[in-house]
Amino acid sequence: MLSNASKYAIRAVLFLAEKSEMHQKYSAVEIAEALEIPNHFIAKLLQQLAKNHIISSTKGPNGGFYLNAKNLQLKVCDILNVIEIKKVFEGCFLGLPKCSDVNPCPVHHVVAGFREKILVKFEHQTIQEFADEVKLKGTFISHKGLSPSI
Amino acid sequence: MLSNASKYAIRAVLFLAEKSEMHQKYSAVEIAEALEIPNHFIAKLLQQLAKNHIISSTKGPNGGFYLNAKNLQLKVCDILNVIEIKKVFEGCFLGLPKCSDVNPCPVHHVVAGFREKILVKFEHQTIQEFADEVKLKGTFISHKGLSPSI
């Protein structure tokens, strides 16, 4: 549903959000290692995000990526709008035409309901809030030392 | 979420299910034209389905693809098991590790709920039932003459 690129980007931003209180910067390499994401791949994504002012960066020694106060108030879907080219929640789940509540397909209510809910989440929840929720609930964003559960 | 291949396959089977009362056979070309799907692509998918006994076929003049009574009692997910290589509903939506109800990610309940529901649909609803529901509710499975709504 989401591309690897989008998933990586979200996790990287969550990582930076979690660290944002310390006002420290993290290099692409550090982030890649922490999240076990391909080094150069995440670097490219971070650059795209920085270019679009979703995250912040400074070059040179002691430089790196970080989130400022403004970044933290952006929405989760702002990340997706940069990384995910094709709109994620568009297009028919079954490739059928003319979807509507009038002539719904057998999965209409399940799919439409899901899309509605996840979209509201992504459009309304700030990166800050998202990260806080992750922290509060003890969700792991790093695979390190964990065997995959799914 | 689903590949084009899976979507095409489902629509093709729905098409055959709808026609199954007439005990007529349809060539790959006819199906492709009716559903506006690439000719050779759907032919290949139909062959795979026939090989795995999800649909039936006969060669030669007046041959073609069709569904017998047994085919109609198969489940929708039987189609996906043939076409979709990687399991559709596995893997974390956000690429996070250790998903569970104990430490849920911010979209856990939305995603887990959706997966549960759609999986139940696909595993329990027969092709016959699926097609009947489509017919009853007037869902379009062909794009012909329709401008896309989404």
Place this chain on the structure above:
DNA sequence: TATAAAAAATACTAAATAGTATTATATTAA
């Protein structure tokens, strides 16, 4: 001001998915 650290930019390879073309085989019916 030289050096090193890090982002930024560019260019590339690999793998997966999507789609096309060609040939072989089976079946029916004239």
Place this chain on the structure above:
DNA sequence: TTAATATAATACTATTTAGTATTTTTTATA
């Protein structure tokens, strides 16, 4: 038994997504 029709099989090309490598630019600091 030959011709036509349709599936079946094989092999190919194109596009998208994923991932890698190399070079350039910026900047802190020694």
